[in-house]
Amino acid sequence: MQTDELISLMATSSQPVDTGWLRRITWLAAFLAMIGTTLAVLLTLGARRDLAAAWASAPVLGKVLLGASVAGIAVAVFQRSLRPGLSPRGHLSLILLPITAVMLWAVVVLARAPAGEWANLTFGRSWQACLISVVLYGLIPFAAMIAIARRGAPVDLRLTGAAAGVASAALATIAYSVHCPEDTIPFIASWYPLAMGLMAAVGALAFPRFVRW
């Protein structure tokens, strides 16, 4: 086939194109994945016993706020990374703002507590459970983002993967907050960001393999 034949074939058969679809579907999928992941946590682990009383407390809201702000930034970068020619690579580092904020808050909390309490405040009783859960439940939004990335045109698959990984862990952070019984800021500032980092690495490694187009 000659190139000019290909061009006339594409031109004559072309139809109007909606350039907003990718944005709408990405945000819709992120929202639905968050709801779905929360339901999965409720069905498999159950809510924390005191959820009715605790949901508006500072630590729970802190987890939700951390998750929501990181997810918002990462989903935006993810969506833009599906559009060739935009280079949103630098914008992913904006997630360091909310993460740094919660870490500073944790330092303040630790500074006010006696040194003997530090390990307790940081490790709690369930740091392994938190880490494993956020990563595992994060696979639900992660799968949704792989499906969307295949419908876009990601030219920097490591970036798209890292953003998808961070966004997934952040959405899972929101979901897991209905179960997680740990209410100390040093705990939140350690294990949730670590889970996000792990998922970012998983995404950066997985996407170049699974989302080639």
Next chain:
Amino acid sequence: MSLADLETQLRPVFLSALAGDASAYRVFLEAISLRLRGYLRHQLARAGRTEPSETEDVLQETLLALHLSRHSYDPASPVTAWAHAIARYKLVDHLRRSGRHASNLPIDDEAYQLAAPDMPASDARLDLARALQSLPERTRTLIDRVKVQGCSVAEAASAAGMTETAAKVAIHRGLRAMARLLTKRRAL
């Protein structure tokens, strides 16, 4: 023509094409393929590939990718940057699959800023033709009528007993299947 001039010229044309103007789309595709052919030939030569048919193959794969990824264009961004990013992705993919390690690909990221010389088209190898052969009979006939016999889509559609929209959808699916096949082909 400088990249900025090309952008000024092509952006409104491409926006009309996205709104459904087929003749604007043809103008865009012709202008961008001239540009991309020069870019790809230059980059392939740097990688030691001087066969013109190889340039034409990567160009066709890139044009197919542009066509199938039109929805990924952000209307607020430069269309030439969008097209070059896709061409670069397809070029890297092509070089990697045909036996180079990603780490030492000699891609010059700034090269597309230079005015690329207009190159005459050359014959492609048979990659796209082979992909076409793998399509279902009905789609292939439709594509053949439009492509070789120069029918309009409406004529080809009525000959096949389908509506024009159904024919466009069938051709679109055919092009997507061809692109998928080209991506898979050199994967192993």
